[in-house]
Every structure is written in structure tokens, then in C-alpha cells.
Amino acid sequence: MSWHSRRQTLCGVLLAAAALCVGGGAQAxxxxxxxxxxxxxxxxxxxxxxxxxxxxxxxxxxxxxxxxxxxxxxxxxxxxxxxxxxxxxxxxxxxxxxxxxxxxxxxxxxxxxxxxxxxxxxxxxxxxxxxxxxxxxxxxxxxxxxxxxxxxxxxxxxxxxxxxxxxxxxxxxxxxxxxxxxxxxLQALDAEIRAAWQAIPPAQRKVITSHDAFRYYARAYGVTFLAPSGISTDSEPSARGVAQLVRQIQRENIKALFIENMTDPRLIEQLAREAGVKPAGVPLYSDALSRPDGPAPTYIAMMRANTRAMTRAILGQ
Known part of the structure; x- marks a missing residue:
């Protein structure tokens, strides 16, 4: 076998081996x-x-x-x-x-x-x-x-x-x-959320949500959440509780009212009408991500979207 033929054979073996390695790696x-x-x-x-x-x-x-x-x-x-x-x-x-x-x-x-x-x-x-x-x-x-x-x-x-x-x-x-x-x-996200709230005085960090799903957020980031319903989306509020919340919204001039992606919007719309406050134009994501084409398709995107929505609503943006 000539040197040229031996070189062709060796190259063929090497190429086959490379293809096998690449294919195996891709499969793995x-x-x-x-x-x-x-x-x-x-x-x-x-x-x-x-x-x-x-x-x-x-x-x-x-x-x-x-x-x-x-x-x-x-x-x-x-x-x-x-x-x-x-x-x-x-x-x-x-x-x-x-x-x-x-x-x-x-x-x-x-x-x-x-x-x-x-x-x-x-x-x-x-x-x-x-x-x-x-x-x-x-x-x-x-x-x-x-x-x-x-x-x-x-x-x-x-x-x-x-x-x-x-x-x-x-x-x-x-x-x-x-x-x-x-x-x-996640550590960078946590620092980002804390920095976002630093621009807002603690007394103004008040948000109305459909149900009581943000207490861990409240504890971590120094925000007060008020909700007419309990921790489950199938909880039902009482008329007395809704009336108390309306008075508190008016008394404390709370501007941030949010409908969550998993709850019936009618309750927050009722609160908004009675308190004379306009609900935020975007939802909060509490118990589920959005669809892939929505604003909260991942956990990090969800936490960013919620924080951005709440801080902008409080600041009147």
C-alpha cells in the first residue's frame, strides 16, 4: 500500500471515529x-x-x-x-x-x-x-x-x-x-429586588392583592400586602372584610391594586370602584407562571415582572 493510500485509510478511520464521538456525545x-x-x-x-x-x-x-x-x-x-x-x-x-x-x-x-x-x-x-x-x-x-x-x-x-x-x-x-x-x-435577582424597593419609603410599600399569597415576599423585602381573601384562590371574602379594606385603602391612600393571574378579577374591580382607585393594568403572578409568550414564563422572569409592576404602581408610573 502506497503512502498516499495509507494516509487516506488513516484519515477515513479518524473521521469515522470523530463522527462516532460526536454522535455519542450528542446522544449523551x-x-x-x-x-x-x-x-x-x-x-x-x-x-x-x-x-x-x-x-x-x-x-x-x-x-x-x-x-x-x-x-x-x-x-x-x-x-x-x-x-x-x-x-x-x-x-x-x-x-x-x-x-x-x-x-x-x-x-x-x-x-x-x-x-x-x-x-x-x-x-x-x-x-x-x-x-x-x-x-x-x-x-x-x-x-x-x-x-x-x-x-x-x-x-x-x-x-x-x-x-x-x-x-x-x-x-x-x-x-x-x-x-x-x-x-x-437567584442571588443576583434577590439583590435586584431589594434595590428596587430601596427607592420607596417603607410606609409607602403597600399593595392590595386578590388573595394572601405574598407574605414570604413581604417578610423578605419589607412590603405590606393586604388581601380580601386567604391563602387559597378558592377562599371567599366576607362583606365586612371587604368594607374594612375599602376604608383602609382610602385612609392610607394605597395606590397599588392588583389582580392575580389565577383569581377572579371581579373582587379587585369591586374594591377599586368602592375605594376610587384604578387597578393596575398588569396582573401579578403568584401561584403559576405565564404561558411561554407571556411576561412570566420562568421563575426569574416572574419575580422581576411582579417587582417591576408593584414598584411602578406605588410610584404612580
Missing amino acids: QTAPVVHAVASFSILGDLVQQVGGERVQLDVLVGPGQDAHIFQPTPAHAKRVAQAQVVLANGLGYEGWLQRLLRTAGYRGLQVTVSDGIEPLPAERHAETKGAHAHRGHDHGKFDPHAWQAVPNAIVYVRNIARALCKVDAAGCSDYELRARAYIEQ
């Missing part, structure tokens, strides 16, 4: 290794940020859907039965989950991503100053909306990374790397 990067289920859209985004392409993720309560009133179907049970890990918020948020796990015969790993946070009690706190309009729906011992404070979302992310490492030890270094990078983004 894109083929999911773990089948995970997340209970609702906000948690689903956090899981996807950590899991990347190694995780095939099913989200039970998708963007624009309300986990408070979710009713699982046989199709949901089938997806749960096939999963290796089911991740939920906990704190009483997914009251339907244990029933769904039993129906599905699920035997895999169950993870509560809120483990390790300091939960707030479910009772309405003193900052509502008499606007206790909640009729007493039982939502458990704690307020479940812990993700509304970015430091709590960081705890969620660490719990997610640990869970994925348990079911996929080979990918653990990748999950930990992605979690660290995402936590850096």
Missing part, C-alpha cells in the same frame, strides 16, 4: 436519564434549571393553571406511575397529591422541596390591620407560598439537586454545577 447530552414529575409550573421551572437535558420533566399543573383547585386525571396518574422522582412544594399546597400517588401506585422517590425553610403560619398576620376577610378555609398549619421569597427558592434548588443526585448518581456533578450557576442568578 440530549437523551434524558431521569423521568421526574413536578407538581406545578413554578417548581417545574426550578427543576428544569437544575436537571437540564438529563431530566424528562412532566409538570402536573401547568402554566396558567391553578394548583389550589387542580383535579388529577387518569392521565396524570399514569405519568406519576412512570416517574423516578416526584417533587412537590409541600406545606399543604398540593392537598390532592397523596391521593394521586396512591392511585398511581407510586413507589419512587418523593421530595418536598420546601424542607429547610422557615415557614410562616397560615393565620393572617397583624399587618392586614383588620382586613380579615377570609372565611376560614382550612389550608393546613403553614402558608405554602414560600417560593415568593428568592432566598427560599435557593433552598428549593439545593433540595432539587440532592433529589436528582439520589436517582441519578452518574449525573450528580452536572446537577450540582447547574444548581450552583442558577443559585448565582
Whole structure:
């Protein structure tokens, strides 16, 4: 065999090997290794940020859907039965989950991503100053909306990374790397939100929302939220509580009234009419992300959009 022929043969072998390596690498990067289920859209985004392409993720309560009133179907049970890990918020948020796990015969790993946070009690706190309009729906011992404070979302992310490492030890270094990078983004987001509120005197940081879903945000960022309904979107306010809240809006000159993406707008519209205040032209996102083409398709985008909307409303912008 001539030198030219040997060179052609060697090049062909090298090219074939390179193609094999490239093809194998692409397959390793894109083929999911773990089948995970997340209970609702906000948690689903956090899981996807950590899991990347190694995780095939099913989200039970998708963007624009309300986990408070979710009713699982046989199709949901089938997806749960096939999963290796089911991740939920906990704190009483997914009251339907244990029933769904039993129906599905699920035997895999169950993870509560809120483990390790300091939960707030479910009772309405003193900052509502008499606007206790909640009729007493039982939502458990704690307020479940812990993700509304970015430091709590960081705890969620660490719990997610640990869970994925348990079911996929080979990918653990990748999950930990992605979690660290995402936590850096969340830390920057937390600082950004704090800076946004610094421009507003604490006495003016008052916001009316449809239901009581922002108490963790309030504690983290020094904002007072008032809501005619309790922590669930299916809570119903009393006429007396609504009247008290109207008087407080007028007395304290509260300008920021918001309808949330998961609640009936009629109550806030009634409050606005009676108090003589115009509702904000954009919603707040409390329990679900927006659709991909909306303003809050990810957790970080949601927290930015909410903060921007509230601070602008208070400043009259």
C-alpha cells in the first residue's frame, strides 16, 4: 500500500471515529436519564434549571393553571406511575397529591422541596390591620407560598439537586454545577429586588392583592400586602372584610391594586370602584407562571415582572 493510500485509510478511520464521538456525545447530552414529575409550573421551572437535558420533566399543573383547585386525571396518574422522582412544594399546597400517588401506585422517590425553610403560619398576620376577610378555609398549619421569597427558592434548588443526585448518581456533578450557576442568578435577582424597593419609603410599600399569597415576599423585602381573601384562590371574602379594606385603602391612600393571574378579577374591580382607585393594568403572578409568550414564563422572569409592576404602581408610573 502506497503512502498516499495509507494516509487516506488513516484519515477515513479518524473521521469515522470523530463522527462516532460526536454522535455519542450528542446522544449523551440530549437523551434524558431521569423521568421526574413536578407538581406545578413554578417548581417545574426550578427543576428544569437544575436537571437540564438529563431530566424528562412532566409538570402536573401547568402554566396558567391553578394548583389550589387542580383535579388529577387518569392521565396524570399514569405519568406519576412512570416517574423516578416526584417533587412537590409541600406545606399543604398540593392537598390532592397523596391521593394521586396512591392511585398511581407510586413507589419512587418523593421530595418536598420546601424542607429547610422557615415557614410562616397560615393565620393572617397583624399587618392586614383588620382586613380579615377570609372565611376560614382550612389550608393546613403553614402558608405554602414560600417560593415568593428568592432566598427560599435557593433552598428549593439545593433540595432539587440532592433529589436528582439520589436517582441519578452518574449525573450528580452536572446537577450540582447547574444548581450552583442558577443559585448565582437567584442571588443576583434577590439583590435586584431589594434595590428596587430601596427607592420607596417603607410606609409607602403597600399593595392590595386578590388573595394572601405574598407574605414570604413581604417578610423578605419589607412590603405590606393586604388581601380580601386567604391563602387559597378558592377562599371567599366576607362583606365586612371587604368594607374594612375599602376604608383602609382610602385612609392610607394605597395606590397599588392588583389582580392575580389565577383569581377572579371581579373582587379587585369591586374594591377599586368602592375605594376610587384604578387597578393596575398588569396582573401579578403568584401561584403559576405565564404561558411561554407571556411576561412570566420562568421563575426569574416572574419575580422581576411582579417587582417591576408593584414598584411602578406605588410610584404612580
